Amino acid sequence: DADVTQTPRNRITKTGKRIMLECSQTKGHDRMYWYRQDPGLGLRLIYYSFDVKDINKGEISDGYSVSRQAQAKFSLSLESAIPNQTALYFCATSDPRGVVRTGELFFGEGSRLTVL
Amino acid sequence: SQQGEEDPQALSIQEGENATMNCSYKTSINNLQWYRQNSGRGLVHLILIRSNEREKHSGRLRVTLDTSKKSSSLLITASRAADTASYFCAGTSGSRLTFGEGTQLTVNP
Numbered sequence: 211d212a213d214v215t216q217t218p219r220n221r222i223t224k225t226g227k228r229i230m231l232e233c234s235q236t237k238g239h240d241r242m243y244w245y246r247q248d249p250g251l252g253l254r255l256i257y258y259s260f261d262v263k264d265i266n267k268g269e270i271s272d273g274y275s276v277s278r279q280a281q282a283k284f285s286l287s288l289e290s291a292i293p294n295q296t297a298l299y300f301c302a303t304s305d306p307r308g309v310v311r312t313g314e315l316f317f318g319e320g321s322r323l324t325v326l
Numbered sequence: 327s328q329q330g331e332e333d334p335q336a337l338s339i340q341e342g343e344n345a346t347m348n349c350s351y352k353t354s355i356n357n358l359q360w361y362r363q364n365s366g367r368g369l370v371h372l373i374l375i376r377s378n379e380r381e382k383h384s385g386r387l388r389v390t391l392d393t394s395k396k397s398s399s400l401l402i403t404a405s406r407a408a409d410t411a412s413y414f415c416a417g418t419s420g421s422r423l424t425f426g427e428g429t430q431l432t433v434n435p
Contacts, residue, residue: 214368245425250335252414253369253425260421268422300368304423314359315416315423317368 213237216301216318224326229288231321233301242284243302243315244268244276253300259284260306291325298322332415332426340434345402347429349415350395356418358391358398363412363428372400372413407435 214235223229233242240261245253255268257276265276273295277285288295299322302315333348351358357376361369375382375391375398382389388401402409410433416425 243423250427252427255422255424258422269424298366302369314371314374315361315369317370319368320366322366 212319214301214303214316214318216299216321218321219319220322222324222326223291225292227291227325229291229323231286231299231301231323233284233286233318235282235301235303235316237303237305237316238281239303239305239316240281241304241306242278243304244274244284244286245300245302246270247298247300247320256286256299288323291323293325296323296325332413332429334429335427336430336432338432338434339405341405341407343405343433345405345409345431345433347400347413347415347431349398349400349426351398351415351417351426352396353417353419355393356420358389359416359418359423360387360389360398360400361414361416361425363414365411369414402431405431405433407433409433 217232243258244256247253254270256274258266259278262278275287298320300320301318304315331350359374360372363369373384373389375389386403391398412428412430414425414428416423
């Protein structure tokens with residue numbers, strides 16, 4: 211079983227619809243992230259959370275919201291989807307303990323969202 | 327804005343050749359990481375180099391870091407067709423990791 215699981219893997223929706231992308235992890239990590247990937251633009255950070263009570267905006271948070279329901283779960287919502295939110299979305303986790311405070315990220319397999 | 331900019335955007339080589347990808351970044355970093363992404367899949371961490379390190383090796387991977395030039399390079403030696411993927415550098419500044427735009431590497435058998 212995957213350590214970081216994203217659902218749904220693929221979703222097609224219409225403009226104006228509310229969409230939720232879910233992420234769950236079994237790695238026991240405190241830190242979770244949502245990234246968006248567009249062709250030629252790499253990955254851009256949407257939101258991140260360092261524990262259940264901590265939510266932080268990334269570089270492109272407008273039009274998105276998140277919920278950290280538990281240490282293992284971090285959901286991304288699009289309240290009213292628009293076509294330029296069509297992208298591949300990744301959830302990731304990291305463990306800040308250890309020598310390197312910000313170490314490697316562990317990624318899910320991605321959720322491909324198409325907004326028509 | 328992206329922390330890293332990668333060069334080249336695309337690289338095509340023959341199996342057995344070495345592949346070198348370069349990354350430049352804009353602000354001070356705590357460490358720099360390289361990730362690999364197979365088409366349509368999640369990213370996988372390859373190697374991390376700290377800001378006080380200049381070179382690091384892991385198997386067929388060699389990473390260098392020049393903080394005075396704000397640049398890093400990833401060398402893959404004796405490439406294989408299975409190395410075909412996109413490669414991303416990512417700089418850590420504070421608690422955040424910011425990715426470059428990636429290099430698409432194609433290794434022809």
